[in-house]
Amino acid sequence: MADPIEFWFDFTSPYGYLASERIEAVAERHGRELVWRPVLLGAIFKTTGGAPLTEAPMKGPYSLHDFARSAREHGIAFAQPATFPVGAVAAKRAVVHVRGDAALADRTAALVHATYRAYFVEGRDITDVETVLDLAAGVGVDRDALRAALGDRAVKDALRVEVETALERGVFGSPTMALGDELFWGNDRVDMLDRWLERGGW
């Protein structure tokens, strides 16, 4: 069976958001399953010494300009949030929970999109648990059941495992698309992944 496309991302990542709006078309075109895998970039950066792009001298202003430019190119709505970066741990736990529940798993993509758009289009506070529950309810996830799940040890552990797995697999940034061991890092690489699948690698 063909490898799925694993889409590793953080909700605070502008390029992750942009890629999230484009990756499904690539997966569909090549008949690949898509797996949404949230990580905590803050935890990864502790291991790698990485830092948010926007905080780097010179690279910061360039990045802010490029987020908006890259969005415009693809006709994706985008507004840099005033509060940035954010951890949004509950939002990520919600994704892991929904993805892991057979009855809810088909809502995972919708929840990811709703959360990303809430942050990068509407400027909502996705670190707020009530907002997370609202977004989940909007895609058909029961609010009270999710509220309980967000406190579950198993759900917390599941997100921790995502981060550990990311580090083991060599994922150091968002978005990173993995096809087996082959990693494609960055929004720019959505196109490369598309060509890779088209040509069967090179």
Place this chain on the structure above:
Amino acid sequence: MADPIEFWFDFTSPYGYLASERIEAVAERHGRELVWRPVLLGAIFKTTGGAPLTEAPMKGPYSLHDFARSAREHGIAFAQPATFPVGAVAAKRAVVHVRGDAALADRTAALVHATYRAYFVEGRDITDVETVLDLAAGVGVDRDALRAALGDRAVKDALRVEVETALERGVFGSPTMALGDELFWGNDRVDMLDRWLERGGW
């Protein structure tokens, strides 16, 4: 008159090398002049706190893999040099001198290509002045005249001005392609620049 494409680069930059092999086709397609502008990434990194990609945890191994993968995609010969990174100040002074001499300026592109290929294909020591003179002689630049020029105060100053100008313009990495104030950073962005010129921006 239309802005030229300024191609800011360091000879130690693998992505700069890959982009250098692709940028002329873009400039020709859109009828733009191409200006080769060497910088000292080491000096820029002192200002920005940047570091060579290959030295970053996790990002290092990914980058080494990606240099070769990106080269293969475009059919560009590439071998990661054993000695890396390098300063190659004399090689950059040679470019600035040749570019600034009306009788030699049309050899600039050939000298850039010869130097990049010597390093990233043949693994030659481009920090060695004799190698620089050999490469320049190979594209029709008088060896002895260049040897003298490399010691000239004016040539040294000209390279220093390149670096200062880069920092003033917001150039923090290699390659950076500038179209007026619009910067495109990275080999991935050769394609974006191409589309930008095609559409007249967006």
